[in-house]
Amino acid sequence: MIPIIVGGALLTAGLVACGGPDTDQATASPAESVTFENCGRELHVDSPPERAVTLEQNATEILLALGLGDQMVGQGYQVDEPLPELAEAFDEVPVINPETISAEQLREALPDFTYSTLGSFYSADGVGTLDELDSLGVPSYASEAGCPGAAPSSPASFQGLFDEYRDLGRVFGVEDSAEQLIAEQQQVLDEATRDATEQPTAVWIYSFYNGPPIVAGAGGMPSAISEAVGLRNAFDDVTSSAWPEMSWEQIAQRDPDVIVVADLSSRGRPGDSAEDKITQLRSDPVASNLSAVRGDRIVALSGTAMDPSIRSIDAVAELGDWLTTTGVFQ
Template identity: 40%
Template structure:
């Protein structure tokens, strides 16, 4: 859902991210597609069909979405940032001090003028829509002012964003797309070693979370928001990364839309074993919080007899864990822990 993108708050962070303080794009299958070129001073990226050239490491960066913000914070770049925006969840555990150092320009999409007031020398966003028509501003608007504008490659690789919704995936997104973004931003800011260290930490967490799990007989459903016209995850975005990590099945694997709206009768007919639900802090849709979602599920005549509802097999994820961000790894950890608790692992 959401062009402003999935919003949800964090629930049980199994293992926190390492905040890196040392010195120092991707395609849908995972290989880095945002190849960096140039000298140590200048970096050129082929990024979502645009050429992004950064002449020197940014000193006054603005991140327009929480996903890119938390990557920058995790790379120890708070002192090189002058603004953040579009927050859907509380900041990731371990990054509170970094967050406190950087001005929050807006909780949602800021105006172009408010971003320019921060006098940025680099802007980054998690979604094509943020730096497109109807978003904060287009990349061209920033670039005309000499401000390089970067978009997370996970939102464009193997994906069609030309429609009115959240786009459709031509190919399943791979976790390496997220690692590619980390490496891109580390390259831009001249902190390559920090990027590799963060990637290695996330890879180790993924390996640990998925060890010994076989959920090939388990079906999952991902509900992001809205009780009237619910947004459910299609096959191939960040929830697909989580599902494939255990060999499980998403009951809506037959749709390539990122977050299609699906009626409850269809949901009940698919009858998933486990419900993975967004625990959002925003208030722009109905049933944003996990509490509201569960209240709906257990009282609605169409949903209350679903297997997952009767057995209370709920997994609560933050919005960022259901987006392609470093917190998708957190989502893998949380779903793994729940599958073990429910006795559904092989």
């Protein structure tokens, strides 16, 4: 029984009465409790969740990749078309809100577990803090690379993603699925490994929200992806923010060998598409003189893959193939 507050009233909800999984499905997973540390506090889950809610798309796709669609009752914050291999399962998960799920909407869904790779969703103004949800009997997991209200304890990495898959495998009793997913992604990393005496530099451009480019700084997934394919993030020494604003003049000082632009076409905002960003690069008087622009060494990757996600490994494969095709390492 889960205490849920809706409209200020304390309710006690039983899963069967709320349209939860049937008995066969509910007993298919082992009823084992797990306890481990997550984002600086102890997370305890009594038994594998049956009514999980994901707060954003990266979390949704990770659970679906682990085969957990039947244990999900809601999702939110959709920013991209679902991965083709997950599209059918993705469409089966109810959309609570295609943008940000509110506290009231979350509680009305009667979840027994929530998950987000972006800790900013866990706030007093959002669905509630991790501690608040724990106190309501709704254990919640946030990615260690994006703990709410705190700087990451360690840089984003593929090993961190693998640890996250293992944590979720334990929570849901699907450890074998987690290990299989890890093995598949590790194989891509192994195949991408490149021995290079010198690492070409790359600037990762996410957007032009306020005019100046927002680029990848230290500690984010772009650095991990760069390292995997033999590149070096040109702004890996900037620790003030994972995505700092940099002027074209600052980028020109570093004159990267490669420019990676985020394709955020699905969001539909002006300037979000890779094509818009490349047009800006070629028309700006400073950017157009960058070596990478003059040499046409610009590649577009999914913006979603630039946050720790199931898509990050696809970015490794795509970027590795592009580097081979363009002869950057010759």
